[in-house]
Amino acid sequence: MSGTYQGKAGKTRRTSLGTAILNAPYLLWAALFIIIPMFIVVYYAFTNKDGAFTFDNIKHLADYSGVMLRSLLYSLAATAICFLIAYPFAYVVCKWRPSSQKMANMFIMLPMWINLLIRTYCLTTLMDGNGLVNQLFVFIGIGRIPLMNNTGAVIFGMVYNYLPYMILPIYNVMSRLDKSVMEAAEDLGCNAFQRVRRVVFPLTLPGIISGIIMVFVPSVSTFYISAKMGGPGDFMIGDLIESQIHSQNSNLPTAAALSLVLMAVILVSMLILNRFSDDEEGGSMLV
Amino acid sequence: MEKKNIIELKNITVSFDGEKVLDKLNLSIQDGAFVTFLGRSGCGKTTTLRVIAGFLQPDEGDVFFGDQRVNDVPPYKRPVNTIFQRYALFPHLNVFENIAFGLRVKGAKKEEIEGKVREMLKLVNLEGMEKRKVTNLSGGQQQRVAIARALINRPKVLLLDEPLSALDAKLRKDMQVELRRIQRETGITFIFVTHDQEEALSMSDVVVVMENGQIQQIGSPVDIYNEPKNAFVADFIGESNIIDGIMNRDDTVTFAGHTFVCVDEGFEHNEPVDVVIRPEDVDVVAPGEGMITGLITQATFKGDYYELIVEVKGFKWMVQTTDAYEEGQQIGIVLVPDSIHVMHKSEFSGLYGDYSTFSDEEDVVPPEEE
Numbered sequence: 255m256s257g258t259y260q261g262k263a264g265k266t267r268r269t270s271l272g273t274a275i276l277n278a279p280y281l282l283w284a285a286l287f288i289i290i291p292m293f294i295v296v297y298y299a300f301t302n303k304d305g306a307f308t309f310d311n312i313k314h315l316a317d318y319s320g321v322m323l324r325s326l327l328y329s330l331a332a333t334a335i336c337f338l339i340a341y342p343f344a345y346v347v348c349k350w351r352p353s354s355q356k357m358a359n360m361f362i363m364l365p366m367w368i369n370l371l372i373r374t375y376c377l378t379t380l381m382d383g384n385g386l387v388n389q390l391f392v393f394i395g396i397g398r399i400p401l402m403n404n405t406g407a408v409i410f411g412m413v414y415n416y417l418p419y420m421i422l423p424i425y426n427v428m429s430r431l432d433k434s435v436m437e438a439a440e441d442l443g444c445n446a447f448q449r450v451r452r453v454v455f456p457l458t459l460p461g462i463i464s465g466i467i468m469v470f471v472p473s474v475s476t477f478y479i480s481a482k483m484g485g486p487g488d489f490m491i492g493d494l495i496e497s498q499i500h501s502q503n504s505n506l507p508t509a510a511a512l513s514l515v516l517m518a519v520i521l522v523s524m525l526i527l528n529r530f531s532d533d534e535e536g537g538s539m540l541v
Numbered sequence: 542m543e544k545k546n547i548i549e550l551k552n553i554t555v556s557f558d559g560e561k562v563l564d565k566l567n568l569s570i571q572d573g574a575f576v577t578f579l580g581r582s583g584c585g586k587t588t589t590l591r592v593i594a595g596f597l598q599p600d601e602g603d604v605f606f607g608d609q610r611v612n613d614v615p616p617y618k619r620p621v622n623t624i625f626q627r628y629a630l631f632p633h634l635n636v637f638e639n640i641a642f643g644l645r646v647k648g649a650k651k652e653e654i655e656g657k658v659r660e661m662l663k664l665v666n667l668e669g670m671e672k673r674k675v676t677n678l679s680g681g682q683q684q685r686v687a688i689a690r691a692l693i694n695r696p697k698v699l700l701l702d703e704p705l706s707a708l709d710a711k712l713r714k715d716m717q718v719e720l721r722r723i724q725r726e727t728g729i730t731f732i733f734v735t736h737d738q739e740e741a742l743s744m745s746d747v748v749v750v751m752e753n754g755q756i757q758q759i760g761s762p763v764d765i766y767n768e769p770k771n772a773f774v775a776d777f778i779g780e781s782n783i784i785d786g787i788m789n790r791d792d793t794v795t796f797a798g799h800t801f802v803c804v805d806e807g808f809e810h811n812e813p814v815d816v817v818i819r820p821e822d823v824d825v826v827a828p829g830e831g832m833i834t835g836l837i838t839q840a841t842f843k844g845d846y847y848e849l850i851v852e853v854k855g856f857k858w859m860v861q862t863t864d865a866y867e868e869g870q871q872i873g874i875v876l877v878p879d880s881i882h883v884m885h886k887s888e889f890s891g892l893y894g895d896y897s898t899f900s901d902e903e904d905v906v907p908p909e910e911e
């Protein structure tokens with residue numbers, strides 16, 4: 255009797271020990287590469303070059319408010335455009351045959367296999383003054399159009415790079431919608447537009463929110479795309495942080511303070527978005 | 542007296558992947574009736590409902606609502622609402638909003654919606670549940686929400702696709718009564734789909750028996766039971782012995798080696814026919830006193846009656862009697878004219894109505910047709 259009991263107890267202990275062993279690498283990883291770097295960022299943000307505590311770094315950020323505002327606006331614009339393209343696209347794809355849907359998925363994923371820097375670099379060569387696109391414009395008689403080094407180019411670059419991250423979560427949710435629920439809506443008097451507004455949209459809201467987060471977060475901290483495709487006035491917060499780190503007299507405290515603000519912006523926007531998806535009555539509230 | 546037709550299907554043909562699922566189907570449905578489509582799974586009941594609701598365009602044939610041809614009218618413009626096989630409630634809306642859905646789409650006023658939803662909640666016995674999430678409701682409650690959600694639009698016709706098949710036996714009986722009550726109270730035409738013949742007989746004004754994408758018989762439950770048109774209907778509705786016979790002339794039929802007096806007319810001289818004898822219509826008497834004799838091969842006590850399998854001239858009959866009999870006993874059989882029903886031969890002749898492979902556990906499964 256007691257033997258069995260001990261055996262059981264021993265087994266339980268072993269499982270929990272096993273769980274601990276299984277968890278350990280992840281906890282270690284989190285501590286090493288997530289928690290500690292955060293502390294380092296916070297440390298730099300609140301210390302001066304001599305290591306003394308200060309609010310100066312944060313106060314100085316006021317000088318960069320223009321860049322920050324610009325980053326926010328550009329990323330909001332890119333996110334909105336991604337949504338406007340992705341949502342109807344996902345809706346249409348969901349009506350295709352399964353084999354065609356698989357194909358479409360492939361083509362959406364394909365660019366994600368290529369490094370962002372290389373993708374962006376290719377885009378610049380395409381859109382340059384002498385790039386393929388402009389050669390085509392000249393050929394069909396429109397003439398050269400300055401496609402690069404302006405705000406439009408930056409936003410285009412962001413949309414181009416981040417669009418798959420909007421499409422995939424939306425498509426995932428949408429393709430799993432219950433067909434009979436759509437028919438019920440149609441049965442109850444909804445035309446195509448009302449079906450989208452009253453049923454498809456609220457039911458795909460979780461996908462929309464993931465899509466927005468997955469596009470907005472990298473957008474707001476974009477660098478390289480803006481530096482490479484934008485004009486002198488299209489400097490974004492990501493570029494700013496990079497330049498602070500890489501400038502001759504490397505200014506880590508300012509970079510850290512900027513990162514902290516960026517993190518705060520992202521955190522707040524995610525909190526706001528989560529309110530929508532967590533709300534029990536989310537659907538009816540939005541309608 | 543004659544009520545007008547609210548729905549007419551004319552020569553409806555539907556094929557999937559080259560297979561005819563509905564084959565030149567014709568049907569008229571009277572306003573205010575409780576009509577049941579009865580048939581085995583896969584016979585085309587759901588397909589017929591989808592044609593009526595507008596989710597499916599027939600390959601051939603016309604759908605009429607009243608005098609209006611509605612083939613090209615989309616579902617959301619048809620005065621029809623559907624209760625789907627798995628309810629299809631809106632998971633993002635609570636009970637109240639699910640029921641209010643149709644009125645909201647129409648842009649009804651707030652007070653009107655409030656009032657009508659309350660009325661519906663009362664009709665389906667869901668008062669006090671309006672704030673509940675539909676995903677947390679039991680099957681029976683979801684069922685009621687689906688009914689209320691459809692009825693609030695005051696459709697001319699309500700289509701119900703096997704709405705009770707997911708419920709347990711007790712709840713099923715309650716809902717049968719309730720649906721019948723709701724239909725009477727609202728006066729809305731119900732088209733109800735089921736594969737359960739008892740359900741069909743007990744609930745309907747009109748039963749439409751379907752098989753192979755065709756309508757086999759349309760009639761009142763009593764007609765369908767007493768006057769089945771062919772072997773399929775006779776077998777599908779209740780228990781039937783279906784025996785080969787010859788119709789000598791009006792009111793005289795020969796089968797099982799004996800010539801009987803019956804009440805069927807309108808057959809050709811010496812026409813080969815299918816004869817239906819219901820197990821409960823057989824009078825069992827002493828061996829010498831019967832019109833024909835048989836040997837009991839199986840006797841089962843069923844509580845209020847005995848179920849006998851009786852061999853008569855190489856054919857096994859099912860007989861139900863209140864007297865006690867045992868396996869191996871010889872009996873005589875008397876059939877009064879009213880207990881004999883004669884049918885024309887059909888594509889189903891010979892497929893049904895023989896109890897030689899009968900066992901209590903499962904129903905006799907007829908051979909699949911090619």
Ligand SMILES: Nc1ncnc2c1ncn2[C@@H]1O[C@H](COP(=O)(O)OP(=O)(O)O)[C@@H](O)[C@H]1O
Pocket residue numbers: 557558562580581582583584585586587588589
């Ligand atoms: N969308 C479809 N595609 C292919 N075959 C279908 C489709 N819908 C129904 N069928 C076929 O049509 C036949 C009738 O189906 P259905 O009307 O659903 O039968 P029931 O409702 O009487 O069980 C079945 O054999 C089914 O497999």
Ligand SMILES: [Mg+2]
Pocket residue numbers: 583586587588626702703
């Ligand atoms: Mg069905």
